[in-house]
Amino acid sequence: MSTPASRSPRVRPVRVSPRTYSFIDLRSGVFWVIVLLATYGASQVIPLLASTLVKHPDAGMLAAILWGLYALAFALIVYRLELFERRSPVNILGAVVWGATVCGGIGVVAAPAMHGIVAAWLGEQSQWISAVSAPLVEEPLKMLGVIALALIPGARIRSAADGLFYGAIIGLGFMIVENYLYTMQAATAANGNYTTVFDVVILRGVISGLWSHATLTAIAGAGVGYFFNSTRPRRQRWGVMLTALALAMVLHAFFDSPLLDTNVYAATIAKGVPVLVMLLAILQVVHTREREILANLARHTVPDDLVSPLDFALLSDRGIRRSVQASARKSLGLPGALAMRQLQHRQLALLSAAHEDGMDSERSDDAVALLLSAQATLAQLRVEAGVDRPDPAAR
Amino acid sequence: MVLLSALFFILVIPALDDLIEHTELEVGTPLAVGENLLMTPAQGWALSPDSTQAQTILTNSGTQIVVTPAQPLSQPVADQIQDASDALANDPDKSWVVTEPTTFTTLAGDPGATVTAQSKETSTQSWIVTHDGSQATVVLVAPVAVWDAVSEGATDIVESLQFAQTVEP
Numbered sequence: 323m324s325t326p327a328s329r330s331p332r333v334r335p336v337r338v339s340p341r342t343y344s345f346i347d348l349r350s351g352v353f354w355v356i357v358l359l360a361t362y363g364a365s366q367v368i369p370l371l372a373s374t375l376v377k378h379p380d381a382g383m384l385a386a387i388l389w390g391l392y393a394l395a396f397a398l399i400v401y402r403l404e405l406f407e408r409r410s411p412v413n414i415l416g417a418v419v420w421g422a423t424v425c426g427g428i429g430v431v432a433a434p435a436m437h438g439i440v441a442a443w444l445g446e447q448s449q450w451i452s453a454v455s456a457p458l459v460e461e462p463l464k465m466l467g468v469i470a471l472a473l474i475p476g477a478r479i480r481s482a483a484d485g486l487f488y489g490a491i492i493g494l495g496f497m498i499v500e501n502y503l504y505t506m507q508a509a510t511a512a513n514g515n516y517t518t519v520f521d522v523v524i525l526r527g528v529i530s531g532l533w534s535h536a537t538l539t540a541i542a543g544a545g546v547g548y549f550f551n552s553t554r555p556r557r558q559r560w561g562v563m564l565t566a567l568a569l570a571m572v573l574h575a576f577f578d579s580p581l582l583d584t585n586v587y588a589a590t591i592a593k594g595v596p597v598l599v600m601l602l603a604i605l606q607v608v609h610t611r612e613r614e615i616l617a618n619l620a621r622h623t624v625p626d627d628l629v630s631p632l633d634f635a636l637l638s639d640r641g642i643r644r645s646v647q648a649s650a651r652k653s654l655g656l657p658g659a660l661a662m663r664q665l666q667h668r669q670l671a672l673l674s675a676a677h678e679d680g681m682d683s684e685r686s687d688d689a690v691a692l693l694l695s696a697q698a699t700l701a702q703l704r705v706e707a708g709v710d711r712p713d714p715a716a717r
Numbered sequence: 718m719v720l721l722s723a724l725f726f727i728l729v730i731p732a733l734d735d736l737i738e739h740t741e742l743e744v745g746t747p748l749a750v751g752e753n754l755l756m757t758p759a760q761g762w763a764l765s766p767d768s769t770q771a772q773t774i775l776t777n778s779g780t781q782i783v784v785t786p787a788q789p790l791s792q793p794v795a796d797q798i799q800d801a802s803d804a805l806a807n808d809p810d811k812s813w814v815v816t817e818p819t820t821f822t823t824l825a826g827d828p829g830a831t832v833t834a835q836s837k838e839t840s841t842q843s844w845i846v847t848h849d850g851s852q853a854t855v856v857l858v859a860p861v862a863v864w865d866a867v868s869e870g871a872t873d874i875v876e877s878l879q880f881a882q883t884v885e886p
Contacts, residue, residue, distance in 0.1 A: 355720045362727070370865060424723070432726040434866040435734035437779035442737045446765055451779040452838050452860040463726060470719045504861050507840065507868075511833035512816035521814040522835065529812060530837045578838050583810055590837075 340679055342476035344412035352473040360419055363427025367499060370430065374506035378514030385505045388523045393498045396536060400490045405609050405640070406616060407674045409487060413477050417488045420467035421495025421535075425460065429500075432459045449580040457574035460496070464539040465567055467492040468546040478678040481615060482547040482608040489543015493536035500535070501526045529590055534577075537601050542570040544604050573597045613638055616673045623681050628693055629669045637666055637673075654703050661703055665696040734778075740764065742775070747879070751786020754853050757877035759870030775874070780859035780867045787851045787880055794845050794852070798830040801843045811836040825879045840864045842871070848880035 347353045375382035397414075433456070440455040441448070468489050471477040479485055505522040512518040545566020549559045577597065582589045620634035629637075636646050643666050651659035672689040679685040704710040742748060742758035750756055750773045758775065765774035765781070775782040791797070798818040805813045813834040820830050821844075829846035844855040855878075857871045 352719055355723075358720070359723050428723060428726050429862070430865070432730045434778040434863040435731040437860060437863050438734040438777075439730070439737060441776065441779040446774075446776040446779065446781060447767065452862065455779065456860075456862055459726060459730070462722070466719060466722050473719065503865065504835065507861070507864055508814055508816060508833065508835045511819075511842070513819065515817060518814060518816055525812055525814055525835075525837065585809060587812070 339683065340475040340478060340685075344410045345416045345471055345474045345477035346412060347474050347476045350474050350476075352470055356416070356420065356424075356470050359424045359428070363423035363425070366427035366430040367423055370503055371499075374503070374510060378506070378509055381509040381514035381516060381519050382506060384516060385502055385509065385519050385523070388519065389498050389502045389505070389527075392501075392523070392527050393494060396494055397491070400487065400494065400536065403490075403605065404487065405483070405612055406637075406670045409484070410478070413471065413488070414491055416477070417467060417471065417491035418495035420470065421464065421492040421497075421539075422499040424467065425463045425492070425496040426499040426503075428463055429459060429496075432463075453575045453579040456578055457571040460535070461538065461542060461567060461571045461574055464489070464492050464496055464535065465542040465546060465570070468539075468543040472546055472550045479547055479550060480678045481551055481612050482544045483612040485547020485550075486540045486544035486605065486608050489546070490536045490540035492543070493534070493539030496539075497535040529587065530577075530594075537597055538570040538574050540601055541573070541604055542567045544608050547608070569600070573600065615677060616670075619673050619676050623676050624672060628690060629673060633669060634673070637669055650700075653709055654707050658700070658703050658707070661696065661700040665693070665700050668693040668696045747877075748773070750784045750853070753851070753881040754784070754787045755877075755879040755881060756784060756874055759873040761867070761870060762874070777867050777870070778863045780857065780863055780871075782871055782874060783856045783858075784874075784878075785854045787848070787853045790847055790850050790852045794828070794830045794847050797845050797852075798832050798843070801845075802832045802834075805832070805834045805841070811839070813841075821876075823876050823878050827878070827880065829875070831875075835861060837861075840868075842868070844875045846875070846878050851880060853878055853880070 341347065341349070345353065345356070375386075401408075436455040436459045437451055440458075441451050444450055444454065468479070468485050471488055472479040472485065477488075479488065501523075504526060505519055508518050508522045509515065543566075545563040548566075549563035552559050552562070554562075573596070577593045582592050617631065617634050617638070620629045621631045636642055646666070647659045647662050650662035654661070668689065672686065672693050675683065675686040675689040701710065741761065741763045744758060744760050747755040747757050748764070751770065756773075762775040762777045762782070765776045768774045771785070773784045773786075775784070795818070802815050802818055806815045813836050815834040816832060818830050818832040820828065822828055823846055825848075827846050827848045829844055831842060831844045833840070833842045835841075838861060840857075840859050840861050842857045846853050846855070855871075855875050857868070859867055859871075
């Protein structure tokens with residue numbers, strides 16, 4: 323009788339140890355492909371951006387500021403979705419560049435062509451041309467960015483949560499460039515009128531923006547993160563990644579479709595809520611998986627004197643972490659709360675380093691050194707407050 | 718793999734679009750719209766089989782231009798373009814961002830007015846051109862994603878309009 327293991331053998335994906343601190347890896351061919359595509363994309367997008375700024379500099383600056391603030395607010399929300407780890411700002415910048423230049427630039431070439439192909443297929447009068455053609459170009463291009471990052475070990479896409487995070491950032495980069503160009507289309511037609519700029523920002527940022535590209539690419543990105551890191555059989559990993567892409571495309575098509583278009587506000591909510599619910603469900607799944615991975619590391623890989631399973635239980639949720647800090651504040655005052663916060667951050671940093679680079683890596687060694695220092699600081703505060711006695715071994 | 722996938726979108730998709738027979742109109746050769754209006758097609762535009770005596774339709778990448786033949790001027794152009802603007806602004810189905818109407822002159826020297834609007838997925842522009850008591854209307858409807866690629870050609874088409882003779886009321 324075959325065992326479950328023999329029916330569906332779990333194969334750990336081959337992981338190449340990171341040799342850089344970010345996706346910038348001069349020895350990686352994929353990095354140079356990203357540079358090449360970003361250069362090509364920029365050559366398509368920058369002239370469009372520049373021409374709008376030259377024609378109507380005031381409106382262009384206003385649109386740039388408004389969309390910049392919007393991007394910042396959205397990025398902060400995405401940043402807050404990080405449960406345990408603060409991802410590299412360089413990687414985040416790389417993801418923004420992919421979305422803004424590669425997706426934006428290739429979209430300039432491919433979108434009209436795809437609209438032409440779909441129009442020939444569905445008929446020029448069809449109301450579904452945009453709904454079919456936009457997802458066919460934009461969703462694969464955005465997902466390709468997460469794949470490119472995942473192929474560079476230094477980017478450290480080590481879980482579905484990582485894929486979801488970078489997918490959201492790529493989608494955000496694309497959304498901002500696309501929306502800026504659309505805003506300036508209208509502003510140019512209005513001779514640089516400021517009111518038009520504000521109206522389009524409200525239309526695209528508030529009415530239709532909340533469930534837009536960042537959300538869709540987060541879903542596809544989670545599939546990429548799963549594909550590159552799951553220990554499930556290859557066929558299942560392909561299935562999950564392609565299903566995630568298909569889901570993002572279908573949701574995009576639904577959002578752009580003429581279905582339910584009787585009132586724009588009602589339609590936007592009716593179309594947007596399923597997308598948001600889907601994202602939140604996927605977020606729940608990837609966070610659960612992320613929590614399991616780190617719990618396993620605390621149990622089996624990281625020594626208990628650094629992060630024990632009990633320590634991780636107290637780290638596993640933002641609310642629990644905050645209550646532990648509050649408890650430290652009660653007994654040790656503000657310095658105690660800050661020291662506890664630092665200790666928690668360093669314990670999580672060690673778990674992340676052990677997960678992404680391995681426990682025997684230089685990054686983990688650095689994280690251990692910082693963690694020991696945080697432990698010593700907290701221990702000293704406890705002694706000073708009379709909570710603990712001095713450790714004789716430390717003398 | 719990443720490079721090949723990107724090249725698919727940069728090279729293969731546009732090549733496939735080129736392969737599809739769009740029966741493009743010859744650039745620079747005037748096309749009659751009804752009996753008393755001529756327009757000169759721009760690069761990439763094709764004559765739609767849905768065109769009738771009452772309207773000529775050109776298509777390009779999922780975009781349509783509908784040109785109505787010259788008719789007697791029914792009311793002042795400023796009023797008509799304002800009506801078109803109001804109709805878009807009051808459309809309950811789409812939240813149009815409507816720009817202020819502006820005026821322009823065709824290459825033949827005929828005056829006109831235009832208004833542009835943008836919704837979540839669609840952009841549209843309406844033009845009205847007048848000549849000696851007659852008028853022609855042109856409406857462009859395009860997905861926002863292809864607006865940049867087609868709007869200049871559409872403007873060229875509108876600016877090329879020539880009235881053959883004055884329309885009798």
